Every structure is written in C-alpha cells, then in structure tokens.
Amino acid sequence: MSTEDNRKPRRPMTDPADKRSARDRILAAANDLFYREGIRAIGIDTVIERAGVAKMSLYRAFPSKDDLVAAFLDMRDRMYWDWWDTVVARYPDDPLRQLRGLFEAVGRRTSDPQYRGCPFVNTSVEFPDPNHPARAVLARHFAELRRRLTLLAEAIGLAEPAPLVDQLMVLLEGAYSICATMGAAAPSASVARAADILIQAHLSPNLSRPA
Incomplete structure (x- = not known):
C-alpha cells in the first residue's frame, strides 16, 4: 500500500x-x-x-504578495507614528525634551530582545527595485520622518534645521541597524547621549559655521 x-x-x-x-x-x-x-x-x-x-x-x-507587502509597510508606518506620538505627548510644549525623549525611547526600543531592526530599512534591502510598490511607502515614511524632525528642530530655535535633521536621521537609522546586527552587545544606551551631543552642538552660540 x-x-x-x-x-x-x-x-x-x-x-x-x-x-x-x-x-x-x-x-x-x-x-x-x-x-x-x-x-x-x-x-x-x-x-x-x-x-x-x-x-x-x-x-x-x-x-498579489506585493500588495500584501505594501499593506504590511503601511501598518508598520502607522505603528511607528503612534509610538512617536506617544513619546512626544509625555513632554507637552517642550520640544527639546521631546527630541531627547525620542532618542531615549529609541535606546529602549532597540535593546528589546525581540527587536529585529527597522522594518523600513530591512524592506529597502530586500526590494531595491525603485518601481516596487513597497518603495512608495518607504519614501513616504522617510519624508514624514524628516518633516517631523524638522518641526522639532525649528521649535528648539534653529533657523537652519537641515544639518541637525540630517545628523539625527543618520544616528536614528544607524542605531536601528547596529542594534539589530549586534543584539544584546549593541551600544543601545549610547543613542540618547549621542543625540544630546548633536543637539547641544547646534544650539551652542559657538557653533562654527562656514564662512
């Protein structure tokens, strides 16, 4: 049989x-x-x-699976901004503390044993084709990240927020990547301190500027 x-x-x-x-x-x-x-x-x-x-x-x-991937990213996008809004709501009318609070929260987020990195960066690596439906969601997410950081940088008094925003984006995504790679050995606790150094440097009246 x-x-x-x-x-x-x-x-x-x-x-x-x-x-x-x-x-x-x-x-x-x-x-x-x-x-x-x-x-x-x-x-x-x-x-x-x-x-x-x-x-x-x-x-x-x-x-199609591509449609499911795009919906997954849309869901992750909503989850991320819900998390962001929850963090900044703890410090009403205090944009400097909101910025610091965000990076403190990033340090905690990336030290979670279940953390697997930034889903948006992970997806961008898996789908490099600029015409894939996922790429539109990724572009929208990072544009919103830049917009929100710019608003906070302006709110703390920076007339030229772009340099700080660029540096904070590099720090943020770098923290997500290294913590996903190194796991428990990653320097998660250093994220907030690094952000604070950048913020204070841009707030300092002695910040050197190009001639």
Missing part, C-alpha cells in the same frame, strides 16, 4: 473566538512573519496557515 497521502489539504481552521476580519488576520500574520523572518523568506502559504484563512480570502484582500 502506498504511503503517499493523497488527501486534499485541510482548510485552515479559524479560532471561533477570533472576531477579526480575514483581511485583519492576514495582515497580523504577515506583520509578525515578515518582521521576524524577512519578507522574501516567507511564502504566501505560510501567511495563510498562520492567519487561518483560505487562499481565496487572501487573494480577495491582497491580489
């Missing part, structure tokens, strides 16, 4: 207590899997199994 199992694959079982829509379950599964394992390493069937939905449900919500 053949040992081959000719039975049809079982339909994914959904937890009756899970009241989320199929789309929301798919997106939640993709969010976890893509972030932890990488987008290219995860196939659609793995997402379907984790979400507990039928394949047709996935393709009704997301016609």
Whole structure:
C-alpha cells in the first residue's frame, strides 16, 4: 500500500473566538512573519496557515504578495507614528525634551530582545527595485520622518534645521541597524547621549559655521 497521502489539504481552521476580519488576520500574520523572518523568506502559504484563512480570502484582500507587502509597510508606518506620538505627548510644549525623549525611547526600543531592526530599512534591502510598490511607502515614511524632525528642530530655535535633521536621521537609522546586527552587545544606551551631543552642538552660540 502506498504511503503517499493523497488527501486534499485541510482548510485552515479559524479560532471561533477570533472576531477579526480575514483581511485583519492576514495582515497580523504577515506583520509578525515578515518582521521576524524577512519578507522574501516567507511564502504566501505560510501567511495563510498562520492567519487561518483560505487562499481565496487572501487573494480577495491582497491580489498579489506585493500588495500584501505594501499593506504590511503601511501598518508598520502607522505603528511607528503612534509610538512617536506617544513619546512626544509625555513632554507637552517642550520640544527639546521631546527630541531627547525620542532618542531615549529609541535606546529602549532597540535593546528589546525581540527587536529585529527597522522594518523600513530591512524592506529597502530586500526590494531595491525603485518601481516596487513597497518603495512608495518607504519614501513616504522617510519624508514624514524628516518633516517631523524638522518641526522639532525649528521649535528648539534653529533657523537652519537641515544639518541637525540630517545628523539625527543618520544616528536614528544607524542605531536601528547596529542594534539589530549586534543584539544584546549593541551600544543601545549610547543613542540618547549621542543625540544630546548633536543637539547641544547646534544650539551652542559657538557653533562654527562656514564662512
């Protein structure tokens, strides 16, 4: 007798207590899997199994994997700005403390054992094609990051915020990358101090300027 199992694959079982829509379950599964394992390493069937939905449900919500990737990044974008808003709300009407608070929070964020790096940078490495749908979400995210940092730099009194904003963006994304690479050995505690040095240098009246 053949040992081959000719039975049809079982339909994914959904937890009756899970009241989320199929789309929301798919997106939640993709969010976890893509972030932890990488987008290219995860196939659609793995997402379907984790979400507990039928394949047709996935393709009704997301016609292609590229569409799912873009939706994943949109979700991560919303999560990131929710986190940002929560941090700055702790220091109302104090933009200097808001800036410092953000980088203190980055240090804590990157020291989490579950941290796997910046999902936007990770995705940019996996999808270098400028025409991939993910790239539009990435461009929008980093434009918003620059806009928000610029507003804070202006609010602390800088007439020319761009140099500080450039440096803080390098520090921020560098911190995300090195902490994802080095794990527990990464210098997470140095992130806030490095940001403070940059901020104070630009606030100093003795800051040298090009002639």
